[in-house]
Amino acid sequence: MARQFSVKRLPGFSTIAMICFIGLYMPIVTLVVYAFNAGTSIAVWEGFSLRWFYSAWNNTQVVDASIRSLQIAFCAAIVATVVATMAAIATTRTAQYRGLTFKYAFINLPLLVPEIVTAVALLIFFSQIKVYTGYSGLGYLIAAHAAFCIPFAYLPIRARLESMDLTLERAAADLYATPFQAFRYVTLPLLWPGILAGMILGFVISLDDVVITEFVKSGGQDTLPTYMLGQLRRVVTPEMNAISTVFLLLSFAIVTIFFFLSRNEKTS
Amino acid sequence: MAISPAEASEIVRKKDIRSRWLLSAPALILIAVAGVGPLLIVVVYSFLAPGNYGDVKWEFSTEAWFNVLLSRDIFDDTVTLADAHLSIFLRSIQLAIVTTVLCVVFGFPTAYFIATRPIHTRQIWLFLITIPFWTNMLIRAFAIQEVIRNEGIVNSLLMGLGLIAAPIPMMFSDFAILVGMTYVFLPLMVLPLYASIDKLDFRLIEAAYDLYASRFNVLMRVIVPLVKPGLIAGSILVFIPALSSYVIPRVLGGGKNLMIGNLIELQFGQGRNWPLGASLSVTLVIIVLFAMLYYVRNASRSGGTHG
Numbered sequence: 001m002a003r004q005f006s007v008k009r010l011p012g013f014s015t016i017a018m019i020c021f022i023g024l025y026m027p028i029v030t031l032v033v034y035a036f037n038a039g040t041s042i043a044v045w046e047g048f049s050l051r052w053f054y055s056a057w058n059n060t061q062v063v064d065a066s067i068r069s070l071q072i073a074f075c076a077a078i079v080a081t082v083v084a085t086m087a088a089i090a091t092t093r094t095a096q097y098r099g100l101t102f103k104y105a106f107i108n109l110p111l112l113v114p115e116i117v118t119a120v121a122l123l124i125f126f127s128q129i130k131v132y133t134g135y136s137g138l139g140y141l142i143a144a145h146a147a148f149c150i151p152f153a154y155l156p157i158r159a160r161l162e163s164m165d166l167t168l169e170r171a172a173a174d175l176y177a178t179p180f181q182a183f184r185y186v187t188l189p190l191l192w193p194g195i196l197a198g199m200i201l202g203f204v205i206s207l208d209d210v211v212i213t214e215f216v217k218s219g220g221q222d223t224l225p226t227y228m229l230g231q232l233r234r235v236v237t238p239e240m241n242a243i244s245t246v247f248l249l250l251s252f253a254i255v256t257i258f259f260f261l262s263r264n265e266k267t268s
Numbered sequence: 269m270a271i272s273p274a275e276a277s278e279i280v281r282k283k284d285i286r287s288r289w290l291l292s293a294p295a296l297i298l299i300a301v302a303g304v305g306p307l308l309i310v311v312v313y314s315f316l317a318p319g320n321y322g323d324v325k326w327e328f329s330t331e332a333w334f335n336v337l338l339s340r341d342i343f344d345d346t347v348t349l350a351d352a353h354l355s356i357f358l359r360s361i362q363l364a365i366v367t368t369v370l371c372v373v374f375g376f377p378t379a380y381f382i383a384t385r386p387i388h389t390r391q392i393w394l395f396l397i398t399i400p401f402w403t404n405m406l407i408r409a410f411a412i413q414e415v416i417r418n419e420g421i422v423n424s425l426l427m428g429l430g431l432i433a434a435p436i437p438m439m440f441s442d443f444a445i446l447v448g449m450t451y452v453f454l455p456l457m458v459l460p461l462y463a464s465i466d467k468l469d470f471r472l473i474e475a476a477y478d479l480y481a482s483r484f485n486v487l488m489r490v491i492v493p494l495v496k497p498g499l500i501a502g503s504i505l506v507f508i509p510a511l512s513s514y515v516i517p518r519v520l521g522g523g524k525n526l527m528i529g530n531l532i533e534l535q536f537g538q539g540r541n542w543p544l545g546a547s548l549s550v551t552l553v554i555i556v557l558f559a560m561l562y563y564v565r566n567a568s569r570s571g572g573t574h575g
Contacts (some may be wrong), residue, residue, distance in 0.1 A: 187478075
């Protein structure tokens, strides 16, 4: 019996797609599997063991870098989300005014500039400030991370604002709510999923950053990614796989939350 | 003093615009200070002389820009093309183009596959594409390193099957960089392509088949022209980060296979020539701007013809 002719089918496409999906996951799975290797090699399997997770846990450098990464990502995500929310409110639901297009473009500009160039620019700028102020804390890293997180936080918040029903706020105003009350009790609760999505995106983006951090950090300010970049130059043990596995798990959890958050938004 | 309603609404409008500027000010200032503003300093630095221990001397000099393209012999002052810089620029552009092509070759069928799934499983396939995209790029580069190294899974598999006697060295080569970049940037191609294919009107394809078009003709003359906006968007999204890649060539290319990003870093590290690093950075930004301009022009043109 002849197979029914399908308009949508293109021969070979499904095969290539499957190769892609396998290709995307095979390296990650290999990486995770060798994290449980009992031997010291990341290539020869010598039995199951959790020793590398223990060894990473007891490595103060790894723990310090992880804590620092989380601190920076947390602060940067909050700062970026707050200013992005304000900017999103200022740039939506308005007639075209002079400067509006400029604001859009400027907020999205960090996405266009190559990361390595931003990193170099910040290295030069911050090194001057360090000389003048004498301050060399985590503030520089948080500011730099917050700046490149803004567009990621801005986009979902703006999308949410634009899809929101304007009549609700008008109704609040009709019922003598002050602009602040209307915002606090009507706009903000409706905007919340967008804000949360923006904050999650910012958090992940900050947590993953290597290049800008590598250039901006002062001595002893390694984050987990820059620590790993330094380690990759040496002989690599499965401890790297163990760290990566925990990192992957964290990213996976966050992205899953984000995915369901944005899906509920669509269905409700 | 009485004011007319028109004047009143004008005052309200002006007040509204002022508060909108105030509200967006923190974001704009933060981006200006810790994001794109310092780029201006890079432009200034590219016209200064290098200091002895890194940093710069505050005197005007075009030496750095001269050095981007040309090199002066230290003994007899003869001028030749700076092969080292030029070849790295050309190599980077080549690698970025090949990466983009590979991403189209693998990404297009994948996006098409996802877009033609039933609606309820489509979300899962999309999720599977997005997950690697949100995991750390460094970890993904490291994962690729594990797969293609001499003792890695590919070589052990081939040797186990008896196809090769000795491992094929793949690490620290252009090949490794290409595999790594394609792996890392593939989702950036699949997602915009999917968005385009998702909107495809399959009645047009049916019409083409009714008119006796072959599968190949349908693909090249109906589907590809219709999804061109997604194809261009995906290509730009892959090309730009591939061109300015730093982590991938550092992890997979080793010390010898530099790309522009590594060349820039070198000037701020061992090279200690900040002005040269600055002028190389500005050159990179200019190349990226041209790529963007090309995209915007094409996007507006194809947007015009397809409505």
